[in-house]
Amino acid sequence: MRLRIVGLLFLFGVLVAACGGGGKSGVIPATSSGGSGSNSAPSTAKTTHATMSLYVPPPSKQASARKPFYISSSTQAFAVYVEPYPSVAPTGIPSPLPTGIQIFPVATPSPCAAASGGGESCTFTVTAPIGTDLFVVAALPAASINPNGAPLSAVISGPVTIGGSATAAPLSFTLDGVVNSASVTVASPDPGNTPNTQVFSAGVPTAVPLGMTAYDANGNIVMSPATQPYFTPIVIEASPASDGLTLTLAGSSPCGSSASGATATIACAADLNDVQVDYDGTPRPDASDHLIDAFTVQATANPNPTLSPANYVLASNELQWQLASGVDVDNAYIGREASGAFWYAADTGENMISGTWDPSTQTSGTTGSSIPAISGSDNFAVASDGSVWVNDNGPLDCYTSLAGGTPPVSGVYPVTSTGDEIWPTAVAVDNTGNVWYVGYDNTEAGPYMYAGYFPGLGCAAPNPNPPVAQFSLSNDMDDSPVFVALPNGSLAMATATYYSNGSNGTGGIYLMSTASSSPIAPLTSLLTDSPFGYGVAGDGAGTTYVGFYQSSIGNADVETIASGSSTVNELLQLPPSPAPSSLPVMDPQGLNAFSPSGGAADRLEYVDLDYAALGLIESVPASPMPLLVSLPNSAAAYAAVYSSKGAEYVLDMDASENLNIVRVLPTRTWWVPNVTLNSACSSSALLTILERGDSGPFTVSILGTGITATQLPGADHDFFLTGLSNGTFTATVTDAHGRSEQFSITSASSYVTCGATHRRLRTHRP
Numbered sequence: 001m002r003l004r005i006v007g008l009l010f011l012f013g014v015l016v017a018a019c020g021g022g023g024k025s026g027v028i029p030a031t032s033s034g035g036s037g038s039n040s041a042p043s044t045a046k047t048t049h050a051t052m053s054l055y056v057p058p059p060s061k062q063a064s065a066r067k068p069f070y071i072s073s074s075t076q077a078f079a080v081y082v083e084p085y086p087s088v089a090p091t092g093i094p095s096p097l098p099t100g101i102q103i104f105p106v107a108t109p110s111p112c113a114a115a116s117g118g119g120e121s122c123t124f125t126v127t128a129p130i131g132t133d134l135f136v137v138a139a140l141p142a143a144s145i146n147p148n149g150a151p152l153s154a155v156i157s158g159p160v161t162i163g164g165s166a167t168a169a170p171l172s173f174t175l176d177g178v179v180n181s182a183s184v185t186v187a188s189p190d191p192g193n194t195p196n197t198q199v200f201s202a203g204v205p206t207a208v209p210l211g212m213t214a215y216d217a218n219g220n221i222v223m224s225p226a227t228q229p230y231f232t233p234i235v236i237e238a239s240p241a242s243d244g245l246t247l248t249l250a251g252s253s254p255c256g257s258s259a260s261g262a263t264a265t266i267a268c269a270a271d272l273n274d275v276q277v278d279y280d281g282t283p284r285p286d287a288s289d290h291l292i293d294a295f296t297v298q299a300t301a302n303p304n305p306t307l308s309p310a311n312y313v314l315a316s317n318e319l320q321w322q323l324a325s326g327v328d329v330d331n332a333y334i335g336r337e338a339s340g341a342f343w344y345a346a347d348t349g350e351n352m353i354s355g356t357w358d359p360s361t362q363t364s365g366t367t368g369s370s371i372p373a374i375s376g377s378d379n380f381a382v383a384s385d386g387s388v389w390v391n392d393n394g395p396l397d398c399y400t401s402l403a404g405g406t407p408p409v410s411g412v413y414p415v416t417s418t419g420d421e422i423w424p425t426a427v428a429v430d431n432t433g434n435v436w437y438v439g440y441d442n443t444e445a446g447p448y449m450y451a452g453y454f455p456g457l458g459c460a461a462p463n464p465n466p467p468v469a470q471f472s473l474s475n476d477m478d479d480s481p482v483f484v485a486l487p488n489g490s491l492a493m494a495t496a497t498y499y500s501n502g503s504n505g506t507g508g509i510y511l512m513s514t515a516s517s518s519p520i521a522p523l524t525s526l527l528t529d530s531p532f533g534y535g536v537a538g539d540g541a542g543t544t545y546v547g548f549y550q551s552s553i554g555n556a557d558v559e560t561i562a563s564g565s566s567t568v569n570e571l572l573q574l575p576p577s578p579a580p581s582s583l584p585v586m587d588p589q590g591l592n593a594f595s596p597s598g599g600a601a602d603r604l605e606y607v608d609l610d611y612a613a614l615g616l617i618e619s620v621p622a623s624p625m626p627l628l629v630s631l632p633n634s635a636a637a638y639a640a641v642y643s644s645k646g647a648e649y650v651l652d653m654d655a656s657e658n659l660n661i662v663r664v665l666p667t668r669t670w671w672v673p674n675v676t677l678n679s680a681c682s683s684s685a686l687l688t689i690l691e692r693g694d695s696g697p698f699t700v701s702i703l704g705t706g707i708t709a710t711q712l713p714g715a716d717h718d719f720f721l722t723g724l725s726n727g728t729f730t731a732t733v734t735d736a737h738g739r740s741e742q743f744s745i746t747s748a749s750s751y752v753t754c755g756a757t758h759r760r761l762r763t764h765r766p
Contacts, residue, residue, distance in 0.1 A: 198310070677724070686721070
């Protein structure tokens with residue numbers, strides 16, 4: 001990167017900075033000589049001639065020949081300006097230039113001569129007023145003055161006494177380097193990355209040194225003594241500022257360099273390599289609620305059109321926090337409260353582990369374990385007042401908080417208009433406080449499915465028999481779980497397997513609202529052969545997203561219904577699609593939608609039970625891209641949730657029976673963040689290349705024998721590994737552009753058994 005030194009247009013720009021005696025000083029002894037020079041001094045005072053000797057080194061002796069002076073080998077002339085001290089400096093570049101500027105070309109045989117060690121020794125006779133003077137000396141890259149050019153080095157002296165003795169020694173001083181440009185570099189961990197780019201793991205605090213090299217106006221390295229201050233400091237800045245990247249200085253500076261926040265000021269060469277770039281590890285969202293994952297460090301003012309800043313990017317990653325240890329979880333739930341904190345609940349078969357977790361602080365809040373086991377429940381809802389609604393193998397119970405205790409309201413069975421009890425199979429609370437349910441009336445003529453709602457009012461709600469409104473679900477005669485979602489408080493949606501005329505099974509979508517009337521007829525899924533619904537979500541634009549799964553052939557999709565429409569469209573097929581018999585079939589569960597603007601959704605998420613993975617769908621609806629995300633040593637994935645800023649979280653259990661919450665951080669730089677694979681159930685596991693975007697198709701090669709990597713159809717970021725055994729192996733991943741990375745991966749089996757409880761990685765059809 002080229003850093004233009006602003007303010008040093010030429011000698012008078014240097015002089016302006018020193019007016020009033022505030023400039024830099026060199027040690028110049030009192031001296032004088034007789035005679036008169038050809039250049040006139042800028043003062044009417046009596047003048048004398050002083051001798052000045054300088055050495056211009058050859059290019060091969062850049063590092064050794066310029067000390068104690070910094071004089072560039074590209075020096076073509078020296079400019080000297082002398083005034084009585086204290087001087088009144090000009091306020092800008094005079095036009096025309098004053099006659100007081102004395103120019104001494106570097107030329108042989110006079111005033112320079114070849115030096116024995118190479119280079120040239122020059123002796124000049126400078127005209128100076130007798131008395132106390134101020135000297136400004138600059139080394140020029142050309143034989144004549146360029147008012148818009150920058151000197152190679154310069155000095156503004158302090159007071160120098162010029163006497164009348166004819167035997168004085170030559171003037172001696174040190175020129176300060178004038179930094180005209182600076183290159184900024186970082187150590188790249190991988191030569192396949194973009195040149196001059198450092199990769200950090202998203203969410204992990206990291207500090208690395210920054211390398212800088214200072215150059216003069218002719219591109220030579222400024223090699224003045226390490227602690228000798230530059231004439232003008234180098235100023236660099238991290239961008240975007242205040243977004244996780246800060247600049248610090250290692251140790252104390254010998255020349256006053258400093259770094260704070262996003263800005264660093266380097267005053268001398270000793271500190272060029274002491275600047276550290278610190279990433280605080282805090283993921284921050286951009287305007288689209290994706291991670292800010294690209295940073296630069298460059299000059300704050302740089303007119304050079306070919307900038308080459310130091311680049312920093314965040315690589316995709318996963319972060320994991322443990323909520324409970326030593327628990328064998330049968331089912332678990334997670335959701336977001338109005339405050340932005342998450343609530344979670346996990347059924348161990350003996351009790352309910354529940355609590356809150358704040359994504360903004362990454363800490364747990366209220367925890368409890370006194371909610372009875374609800375293994376028969378297929379839904380769990382927390383209202384804005386903190387009350388908890390569950391179904392307890394049929395009836396609804398209400399607890400005052402996640403800490404549990406005896407429910408003030410328990411055993412609630414809504415009733416039909418004829419007084420028959422309805423056994424709820426799912427429950428949800430909308431944004432206005434209504435408690436919605438779906439259930440069935442198991443009478444002799446049934447079962448018949450119903451949905452309805454009543455005011456929540458916390459656990460002190462009046463007896464909801466009958467509810468405020470109730471809808472019979474036409475043709476639905478299935479008592480299997482039905483998922484209910486109410487994203488905006490006025491719309492209820494459910495998916496179910498319904499049976500037309502009690503025989504031919506197919507998938508149905510039920511839409512209902514507080515203004516709906518009963519009965520509600522279903523919209524038919526686009527999938528055939530008895531698909532069942534596994535999830536439903538909605539966005540602020542009124543679009544409904546519904547997931548269906550065909551267990552008989554292993555096919556799943558996401559379908560959409562626009563606001564006010566009865567037309568069903570397919571958004572995409574879920575991977576692996578089509579699923580060969582050699583791979584596990586998909587087993588999706590749940591569906592969430594998120595939009596950064598509160599309107600139309602731009603991303604979806606779900607969990608896949610068989611792969612114990614988080615399913616992501618990016619770029620909705622323009623170009624939806626599916627991705628299955630392998631979770632660290634995961635034995636089971638239960639439910640996913642978005643933070644209020646769009647971050648993806650999932651609740652899972654690892655092979656050591658720990659209940660965890662995992663955050664998945666997809667960035668534009670792909671990576672394999674999960675290198676700890678649970679290979680239970682057929683010695684196989686899922687390997688995920690995580691990114692926000694598509695650098696595929698990818699290839700994966702394994703160093704070792706007996707391990708096969710098969711790409712999942714429909715997801716070019718996912719590979720199914722078979723033939724695993726306990727131990728470590730190396731996988732090489734290469735993207736479509738030729739970038740290649742190696743990852744050391746550990747595979748270990750666990751207590752997990754395949755079957756009804758933990759349906760993991762099945763290679764047979766259900």
